[in-house]
Structures are given as C-alpha cells and as structure tokens.
Amino acid sequence: MTRSLDDRLDEPVEQPHLVIDPAVWRQLIAWAKVTDSEVSGMGLLEPDGQDDLRLTRVYLLPQLGNAIATQLDPGAMADLMGLLLDEDLDPGALRVWWHSHGREAPFWSGQDEHTIDTFAPPAMVSLVIDHRQRRLARLDRYAPMRLTTWLTVDGADPIEDLTEAEVDAARAQVREAVGVLAVEDRLRPGMSDHT
Numbered sequence: 001m002t003r004s005l006d007d008r009l010d011e012p013v014e015q016p017h018l019v020i021d022p023a024v025w026r027q028l029i030a031w032a033k034v035t036d037s038e039v040s041g042m043g044l045l046e047p048d049g050q051d052d053l054r055l056t057r058v059y060l061l062p063q064l065g066n067a068i069a070t071q072l073d074p075g076a077m078a079d080l081m082g083l084l085l086d087e088d089l090d091p092g093a094l095r096v097w098w099h100s101h102g103r104e105a106p107f108w109s110g111q112d113e114h115t116i117d118t119f120a121p122p123a124m125v126s127l128v129i130d131h132r133q134r135r136l137a138r139l140d141r142y143a144p145m146r147l148t149t150w151l152t153v154d155g156a157d158p159i160e161d162l163t164e165a166e167v168d169a170a171r172a173q174v175r176e177a178v179g180v181l182a183v184e185d186r187l188r189p190g191m192s193d194h195t
C-alpha cells in the first residue's frame with residue numbers, strides 16, 4: 001500500500017527524494033534566468049514511488065522582489081487556492097514554496113528561514129535554485145517538534161536549450177508578477193545613514 005502525501009510529509013524516510021518533472025524544471029529555470037531579481041512561487045506535490053515526492057506543477061505568484069529578497073503578495077495564496085478549486089485540483093497538495101537566488105548560489109538565508117516558518121503548521125517542502133541551475137530542497141515540519149529533513153533532488157537535469165518563445169513568455173510573466181521590492185538604504189553601497 002502506498003503512503004499518502006500527508007504521511008510522507010509528516011513522517012518522511014531518512015533521505016526522501018524530491019523528483020522534479022522535466023517540464024516543471026524547465027519552467028523554473030526560465031523564470032529564474034530572465035531576471036536579476038529573486039522570484040518565488042508555490043507548487044503542487046504528489047507521492048512518487050515508495051516514499052518520495054514529485055513536484056508536478058509550479059506557479060509564479062504576484063510578489064515583490066530584488067536581487068537579495070522575495071516576498072509573496074499576502075493575497076496571492078488565497079487567490080491560488082481559489083484557482084486550484086476551480087480546476088478541481090486539491091489545495092492540500094500545495095505544499096511547495098520555491099524561490100530563485102539571483103547571482104548567489106542556493107543556500108538558506110535568515111529571511112528564507114523566516115518565510116518557511118510562515119507556512120507552519122503544515123509540513124512544507126522548500127526549493128531554492130539559482131541561474132546556474134543549482135538547487136537545494138528541504139522538508140520542514142512542526143509537530144511533534146520542529147524538524148528539517150534534507151531532500152535529494154532528482155530530475156533537475158541541465159537545460160541548455162530554452163527556446164526564444166520560452167524565454168519571451170517567462171520574461172512577460174515575471175514582468176507582470178514581480179514588483180520591485182525597495183532595498184533599504186543601509187544595504188546600498190556608498191550611502192550614509194541619515195534621517
């Protein structure tokens with residue numbers, strides 16, 4: 001008998017795999033590469049094999065971003081839930097937060113840790129990628145205690161052949177979805193602190 005998605009998230013095996021569908025990986029890389037800003041969104045999970053997870057669909061949501069941060073629009077999650085219900089998709093499968101780093105390698109920043117905790121209490125998978133197609137994934141759960149499980153990513157094979165049409169479409173989607181997040185003055189080089 002195969003385990004449900006919730007069981008796999010709430011009681012993962014020691015080193016679960018996150019399998020990324022080829023079309024999904026292509027889409028993520030296209031969104032990441034067309035901008036120097038960080039971009040983020042959500043994704044749908046399905047059980048895969050005996051104990052693993054599969055990322056089957058990704059969404060780019062309304063958000064603010066800059067080279068070092070990304071913030072989803074607070075209303076975007078509710079809108080996405082409604083969209084899933086309209087399409088007869090299970091909102092309970094919306095268990096992935098993904099984001100890109102601009103020029104930095106994937107790592108979990110303090111801001112990322114904070115964002116991950118805003119999804120509690122359900123167990124959630126987080127994925128971070130960069131322009132060079134490197135990626136990291138983790139599973140965070142909160143009951144009976146807060147635990148992070150590192151995920152092995154499969155299926156994210158290098159993509160060298162994004163078409164002009166794919167790049168154009170991704171650029172238009174990012175332009176529409178991503179507003180500019182103000183960088184605080186203190187983070188700008190060469191500016192002094194004054195009021």
Ligand SMILES: [Zn+2]
Nearest residue numbers: 107109112128
């Ligand atoms: Zn990050």
